Amino acid sequence: MANEYVTLEELKSQLKIEPSDDTRDADLNRARASASRSIDKTTGRRFWLDPEPVTWTFNPRGRICREDDGDLFLVDDIGSEEGLVVEVGSGANWSAVTDYETSPDNALAKGQPITGLLRVLGTWGIATARLRVTAQFGWPTVPDDIQQAALIQATRLFKRKDSPEGIIGSAEWGVRNLSRRDPDVWALIEPYIIPGF
Template sequence: MANEYVTLAELKRAFNMEADDTSRDEDLDRARASASRSIDKTTGRRFWLDPLPVQRTFNPRGRVAREADGDLFLVDDIGSLTGLIVETGSGSSWSAVTDYETSPDNALTEGKPITGLLRVLGTWGGTTSRLRVTAQFGWPAVPDDIHEAALIQASRLFKRKDSPEGIIGSAEWGVRNLSRRDPDVWALIEPYIIPGF
């Protein structure tokens, strides 16, 4: 398991389990992984950072926003400037681009990712060109909201084994159906969903 947004120790604490009790670790780990990947799929992004720069190629079609001060190329979340290389071209012919600014302004200092590259008073080229970006993709750090949503969802998934038909009962409330979507999880992750995703 890797890149989960909640640790095994945190999930054990949520259930008042002893740290040295390993009897349910496999189920807890599965719940942590499922909750984290579910958040990724729902939001259309991931909140962990590549350990090393990775190269991705983008088609400009549908990714360029014309702004008053130039073309803004919308890229996947970039969580670090370390190793950032931007090139334009196609096939085996690529040219380095250095006259761009990252957007939004101050994103990384505010704990948010870079989501666009702005060519000030310029364009990103024709429709046959591609943009190749080498970067550490993801978020600079896992936001507190995502961490909390993963903890709630992982707890819910772990307890799901006690309600295989989606029905849960208690002496206080009686028998009731589980809701399809946890409203607290949704409220925490909704602001992070990529618009239009």
């Protein structure tokens, strides 16, 4: 799969493997993919952006928050307003919605995704309908923290073949078990975990 958060070249550099050495590329690419998808699963989101707008349909149940200034419909991360279309309805009957604001304010300008659609001083009023959103889902750009976490995790996964029983050794500190979770990776991705995920 594409959309890994660390390149093959970055991983080779981290592991001190010559760029021209392609004998381990298959293993390195598996480590890159596994690290990236693991971050997606742990955070409950993905940090790559759809190349073109796609259409997703949302059930409103549990996704509407009553705010002081209107109803906020929580959507999966949207990384671009280009091609953004919002519709309410079901089946073959859909109506365009244009009187909404994206939330949080200035998200895309800050390199963050849009996570909600706010009906200012209004309601979505869709008890039985659905919300259909056409957008480029994901993040505008991969955050540096996520790229670094993927690099650390991919390096760890690649080296894991040398510790099949989960035990590593060193002349300096002897033999010890690998921890289940890398504390540096966790510290980098924890702020990106969707609350309640």
